[in-house]
Amino acid sequence: MSGYERRFPMSLIEFQGRFVTESACAEYLFARRWPEGFVCPGCGGGRAWLLKTKAFTYECADCGRQTSVTAGTIMHASKLPLTIWFWAAFLMATHSNGISALQLQNQLGLGSYRTAWMLCAKLRRAMVNPVREPLSGLVEADETMIPFRTKNDPVVVPGGRSGVGKMLVAGAVEIDGGKPRRARLKVIEGFGKPELHAFVLGAVAPQTWLVTDDWPSYQDPPGVRHNPITLGPMAAHVALPWIHRLFSNLKRWGLGVYHGLRKTNLQHYLDEFVFRFNRRRTRHAAFETLLGIGARTVPAPYRLLIRKDA
Ligand SMILES: [Zn+2]
Secondary structure (H helix, E strand, C coil): CCCCCCCCCCCHHHHHHHCCCHHHHHHHHHHHHCCCCCCCCCCCCCCEEECCCCCCEEEECCCCCEEECCCCCCCCCCCCCHHHHHHHHHHHHHCCCCCCHHHHHHHHCCCCHHHHHHHHHHHHHCCCCCCCCCECCEEEEEEEEEEEECCCCCCCCCCCCCCCEEEEEEEEEEEECCEEEEEEEEEECCCCHHHHHHHHHHHECCCCEEEEECCHHHCCCCCCEEEEECCCHHHHHHHCHHHHHHHHHHHHHHHHHHCCEECCCHHHHHHHHHHHHHCCCCHHHHHHHHHCCHHHCCCCCCCCCCCCCC
């Protein structure tokens, strides 16, 4: 297994062919965990045998410690087969619009909706990365209002009629070479200076070049270079094209996937949307993040300090 590395399958057919059995999934997990061969997390020893009594668990030949290939991942101690976890994470990572618990249940042939729901909920929880790095360089920021559905509204009521409220959302997109890179979205309580400054300071690195409209609440965010643009509301999409495109995609996604976002979980929805947006070109990384496989590669804490543009 030493040096084991294979290209991650990009197509459904390829994925299906590769992760068809429990041991194929376990082999992948082994290779990701121990790319240079087994290393005991207890004593650092390199010799181990596979236990017959516990699934995909290795016992160190030196200290006797037992380590499962799923330890530290979302799959650990789960009763569901690894193939189900792999398939669910792949579907969730590769569907550009996301996938509902019901769709997951149907596509994976799961016996109960409850199981599908739990699976979905656990994978979604992995979409919020607490150690993510702030945006930097050139960043567009703006705010918007999103309609939400209430308990009694079965579907979205068009035109913002009664029963449909609005939630306030602040957003930012990092621009690199004229193209969007990463984004941030956050539910805010108001469009005042305290809310928007708090959002900006939480989302962007110091010395970021921030582009906004001339809304007074953005004025003088501390530690951030600011380039307010004075224009009429009709031209906002011209001056801030990417954040406006992000907002309109978000609204369309919310209406299409969940038949209208609910207020109680809005931040979770925003996190899911941002997760997918930020990893739209690295589905492989998305798959691994969802399963908790890549969780051990925490970014170096000092990277921010030595950033070229910091
Ligand atoms: Zn050991």
